[in-house]
Amino acid sequence: MAYLGGAALLVIVVLTCVSIVGRALVPLDIGIGPIRAIYDLTEIGMAAAVFAFLPLCQLRRGHASVDLFKPLYPTVLNRLLDLLFDAGMLFIAVIGAWRLTLGMLDKLRYGETTLIAQIPVWQGYAASLLGAVVFALVAGFCVLRSLRTLGGKTDAEPEHV
Amino acid sequence: QDVTLRLHQFLPPVATVPAQILKPWGERLAEASDGRIAIQHFDAMSLGGRPPELIDQARDGVADMTMTLVGYTPGRFPRTEVFELPFMMTDPVATSLAFWEMVESDFQASEYQDVKILGAWVHGPGLVHTADPVNSLEDMQGKTLRGPTRVITDLLGELGATPVGMPLPAIPEALSKGVINGTVIPWEVTPAVRLTELVSNHTEFAGDEALYTATIVLAMNKAKYDALPDDLRAILDEESGAKLSAFAAEVMYAADAPARQIAVDAGNTIVTLDEAEVARWKEAAQPVIERWVAEMDGKGIDGQALIDQARGLIDAKTN
Amino acid sequence: MSNIELALWSFPVLLLLIFLRAPIALAMIAVGATGTYLAIGTPMMVLNQLKTLTYGTFSNYSFSIIPLFLLMGQFATLSGMSASLFRAAESFLGHRKGGVAMSAIGACAGFGAICGSSLATAATMGQVALPELRRYGYPGSLSTGALAAGGTLGILIPPSVILVIYAILAEQNIEKLFVAALIPGIIAALGYMLAIMVWVRVSPNSAAVKERVPWAARMRALGSVWPVLAIFIAVVGGIYAGIFTPTEAAAVGAAGTGLVAMLSGKLDLQGLKAAILATASSTAMIFLIILGAGLYNSFLALTQLPQMASVWVSEQGLSPWVVLTAVLIMYLLFGCIMDSLSMVLLTVPIIYPIMSVLDFGMSADDFGLWFGILVLIVVEVGLITPPVGMNLFIINSMARDIPIGQTYRGALPFVLTDMVRVVILAAFPAITLWLVWVIDAL
Numbered sequence: 001m002a003y004l005g006g007a008a009l010l011v012i013v014v015l016t017c018v019s020i021v022g023r024a025l026v027p028l029d030i031g032i033g034p035i036r037a038i039y040d041l042t043e044i045g046m047a048a049a050v051f052a053f054l055p056l057c058q059l060r061r062g063h064a065s066v067d068l069f070k071p072l073y074p075t076v077l078n079r080l081l082d083l084l085f086d087a088g089m090l091f092i093a094v095i096g097a098w099r100l101t102l103g104m105l106d107k108l109r110y111g112e113t114t115l116i117a118q119i120p121v122w123q124g125y126a127a128s129l130l131g132a133v134v135f136a137l138v139a140g141f142c143v144l145r146s147l148r149t150l151g152g153k154t155d156a157e158p159e160h161v
Numbered sequence: 162q163d164v165t166l167r168l169h170q171f172l173p174p175v176a177t178v179p180a181q182i183l184k185p186w187g188e189r190l191a192e193a194s195d196g197r198i199a200i201q202h203f204d205a206m207s208l209g210g211r212p213p214e215l216i217d218q219a220r221d222g223v224a225d226m227t228m229t230l231v232g233y234t235p236g237r238f239p240r241t242e243v244f245e246l247p248f249m250m251t252d253p254v255a256t257s258l259a260f261w262e263m264v265e266s267d268f269q270a271s272e273y274q275d276v277k278i279l280g281a282w283v284h285g286p287g288l289v290h291t292a293d294p295v296n297s298l299e300d301m302q303g304k305t306l307r308g309p310t311r312v313i314t315d316l317l318g319e320l321g322a323t324p325v326g327m328p329l330p331a332i333p334e335a336l337s338k339g340v341i342n343g344t345v346i347p348w349e350v351t352p353a354v355r356l357t358e359l360v361s362n363h364t365e366f367a368g369d370e371a372l373y374t375a376t377i378v379l380a381m382n383k384a385k386y387d388a389l390p391d392d393l394r395a396i397l398d399e400e401s402g403a404k405l406s407a408f409a410a411e412v413m414y415a416a417d418a419p420a421r422q423i424a425v426d427a428g429n430t431i432v433t434l435d436e437a438e439v440a441r442w443k444e445a446a447q448p449v450i451e452r453w454v455a456e457m458d459g460k461g462i463d464g465q466a467l468i469d470q471a472r473g474l475i476d477a478k479t480n
Numbered sequence: 481m482s483n484i485e486l487a488l489w490s491f492p493v494l495l496l497l498i499f500l501r502a503p504i505a506l507a508m509i510a511v512g513a514t515g516t517y518l519a520i521g522t523p524m525m526v527l528n529q530l531k532t533l534t535y536g537t538f539s540n541y542s543f544s545i546i547p548l549f550l551l552m553g554q555f556a557t558l559s560g561m562s563a564s565l566f567r568a569a570e571s572f573l574g575h576r577k578g579g580v581a582m583s584a585i586g587a588c589a590g591f592g593a594i595c596g597s598s599l600a601t602a603a604t605m606g607q608v609a610l611p612e613l614r615r616y617g618y619p620g621s622l623s624t625g626a627l628a629a630g631g632t633l634g635i636l637i638p639p640s641v642i643l644v645i646y647a648i649l650a651e652q653n654i655e656k657l658f659v660a661a662l663i664p665g666i667i668a669a670l671g672y673m674l675a676i677m678v679w680v681r682v683s684p685n686s687a688a689v690k691e692r693v694p695w696a697a698r699m700r701a702l703g704s705v706w707p708v709l710a711i712f713i714a715v716v717g718g719i720y721a722g723i724f725t726p727t728e729a730a731a732v733g734a735a736g737t738g739l740v741a742m743l744s745g746k747l748d749l750q751g752l753k754a755a756i757l758a759t760a761s762s763t764a765m766i767f768l769i770i771l772g773a774g775l776y777n778s779f780l781a782l783t784q785l786p787q788m789a790s791v792w793v794s795e796q797g798l799s800p801w802v803v804l805t806a807v808l809i810m811y812l813l814f815g816c817i818m819d820s821l822s823m824v825l826l827t828v829p830i831i832y833p834i835m836s837v838l839d840f841g842m843s844a845d846d847f848g849l850w851f852g853i854l855v856l857i858v859v860e861v862g863l864i865t866p867p868v869g870m871n872l873f874i875i876n877s878m879a880r881d882i883p884i885g886q887t888y889r890g891a892l893p894f895v896l897t898d899m900v901r902v903v904i905l906a907a908f909p910a911i912t913l914w915l916v917w918v919i920d921a922l
């Protein structure tokens with residue numbers, strides 16, 4: 001999933017560079033110009049990429065947090081907290097995917113498009129929904145992982161980095 | 162029973178529209194209702210989100226009322242675009258009254274059915290502001306210009322320029338860096354983006370019609386509107402609609418003159434294209450109108466009828 | 481409970497959640513959403529906000545610069561430029577007392593010019609310079625402290641992800657912020673070198689010196705770092721000269737560093753995968769915090785607390801300088817336990833509007849730049865202050881034989897130079913603003 005997002009990011013890099021080169025060639029008047037849709041494409045690609053990056057971050061416990069007091073808390077409390085926050089993240093992920101779906105249906109119904117390229121906005125939502133749904137699934141897996149750890153099986157706990 | 166209504170919009174509190182239209186309007190509502198209606202103003206998107214989300218925020222009750230530029234959601238309000246077509250607008254107040262009348266008779270029940278529209282207006286004549294002068298149609302060739310709405314970016318492309326979209330606050334930076342060569346906006350907005358310091362050429366159009374305008378609506382959450390006590394709803398209706406729309410257009414139009422004076426005082430060049438030249442622009446803009454009509458056909462909307470109706474109403478509202 | 485009380489209560493609740501190790505994004509989303517629910521009396525406002533808010537936030541064109549800068553940093557890390565930078569700096573400074581450590585600082589500064597993130601700078605320079613420092617007999621505390629401090633140059637020297645976020649939150653000009661950061665960033669590097677010089681004088685047996693390198697070899701070493709200079713000029717210069725928008729510049733920087741990495745043979749499929757995964761994880765983390773900050777701040781706006789706080793502060797009749805000092809000290813304290821990015825995202829939307837109405841005797845634009853640089857420095861100090869300093873952890877994890885206590889102690893002299901620098905830059909705004917004025921006048 002993250003690779004898909006990464007591919008989107010690389011495509012944006014390449015397209016932006018192509019567009020800059022195109023703009024630089026305008027004075028030559030050889031029919032080459034900047035990519036008109038670059039702004040719209042960047043926005044859509046970036047949204048899809050960020051959504052696609054969420055599952056990885058969740059899986060790796062990559063969210064920023066303050067672990068100052070972790071060593072002071074008993075192990076059981078730490079595991080309970082992990083479970084609690086994984087559950088909270090699952091809650092957010094599920095709600096997020098659900099609301100994003102409704103948002104997409106709205107955009108589809110109203111036929112909204114982007115300003116310059118007039119790409120239907122719902123397509124950007126749909127591309128994002130892919131990542132959002134996988135995020136919810138991965139968040140569910142993380143809850144199970146925390147449950148297992150709480151039950152005493154420590155094999156699934158990755159090093160916090 | 163008292164009501165407090167949250168009004169969310171995208172302009173900073175000092176801008177003409179919030180300071181001289183929305184806040185006075187809120188005060189009038191408070192006065193007419195003996196303080197039973199209170200409008201809480203949330204400016205500059207402080208309730209979150211970005212401008213394109215405003216209309217959904219009103220629909221979904223994230224805010225009770227939102228003011229938005231219809232062009233922020235391209236394709237969503239196709240009928241309204243009739244007022245944004247090139248050389249459609251004449252007098253802003255007459256055009257706003259016509260716009261409001263069509264909202265009442267048609268648009269409210271069609272494209273605005275999910276919200277209650279309280280006001281519908283247009284800004285003053287849009288014109289071209291550029292670093293290098295635009296004295297004729299040919300001067301548009303190859304320029305990169307910022308356009309605010311779908312119809313207008315289409316127009317800019319048709320006239321030979323490269324249209325780009327960007328939010329209003331991004332204009333000064335883009336201009337000073339040469340990312341864009343100019344922009345189209347009405348005079349009223351120019352001081353807010355310090356435009357007269359960044360470009361020194363302004364191109365106006367002779368004749369009654371403006372190059373373009375953009376449509377603005379004040380939308381209210383439908384459930385919230387319906388839930389108002391009858392007497393308060395009557396007061397809100399009384400202060401909104403045609404009265405608010407005409408008032409808003411008047412205030413915005415009146416703000417054009419002092420803004421234009423800043424450009425004059427700065428020694429900038431203001432050219433007015435003569436009738437003959439404007440006729441060439443109108444002809445060049447014709448494909449934009451034709452494309453729009455064809456597009457409306459595709460959506461099952463009689464575009465030509467909308468154009469005729471809008472023209473007729475604007476004429477009728479012009480004394 | 482009134483709305484204002486709700487808003488005031490939200491601070492301790494948020495802090496409690498954060499101390500309980502909640503992911504900061506999760507804490508902000510939870511408190512913002514719950515607060516809005518309590519203020520309005522229905523969950524529908526938040527639920528409906530979320531229909532468009534996440535997509536709207538993640539697709540915001542201004543934010544697209546962030547993953548691009550992160551990717552650029554990853555490619556720069558792969559490219560081996562850190563090693564050539566270190567060799568070049570060593571050829572000039574290696575024969576002096578404390579020279580190897582000073583070279584590490586110099587190389588960090590150079591790397592900071594093409595990398596927008598402190599952690600990436602600390603990690604990559606640590607790999608290159610740490611073995612060398614140990615070989616020349618530098619004490620563990622000095623080695624890790626210097627590298628952790630040097631890592632902060634990744635952010636202090638433009639381009640910088642934190643400055644981008646500050647620019648967006650405070651509606652400031654990104655290019656001007658980058659220019660304003662340049663001189664303070666160089667002062668930071670010089671301050672760190674000074675700290676090393678003093679250290680090796682105070683404990684004279686602390687390090688060996690290298691042999692003097694002849695000038696011809698120095699020039700060769702310098703010649704090998706031209707891609708760094710080229711990319712820095714393309715990115716920061718390109719933005720300022722108006723050739724690129726900031727997002728375009730970030731894309732160009734990513735493409736440039738990617739190209740250098742590819743030509744040096746370091747960017748194989750394995751490397752590309754690692755770079756993408758690292759970018760992905762950080763991007764997701766940052767954007768989720770941005771979303772959380774958006775929800776939390778819209779809750780605060782709803783309660784009208786920020787407006788009232790701003791009025792309250794101005795009615796106290798305090799000197800603006802007292803307020804500024806209090807704010808900077810607050811950042812330093814928070815920095816002991818929080819990471820810099822979350823701090824900026826959490827606090828700038830609340831604090832900036834309050835500060836910007838105070839009169840420091842300068843224009844609004846100048847204030848925005850100067851305050852931004854001050855905030856940047858104090859939040860970056862947080863990366864090297866105990867007990868939670870990400871750079872300290874990163875460097876320490878590379879030197880398993882050095883106890884974390886020694887690393888903490890090693891960082892203190894550098895923290896001290898940071899404090900001195902903040903005081904100087906706060907007292908003399910012209911140091912920060914001068915270059916901006918000069919370039920604007922051109």
Ligand code: NA
Nearest residue numbers: 592634637639
């Ligand atoms: Na940097």
Ligand code: NA
Nearest residue numbers: 815816862868
């Ligand atoms: Na710290």
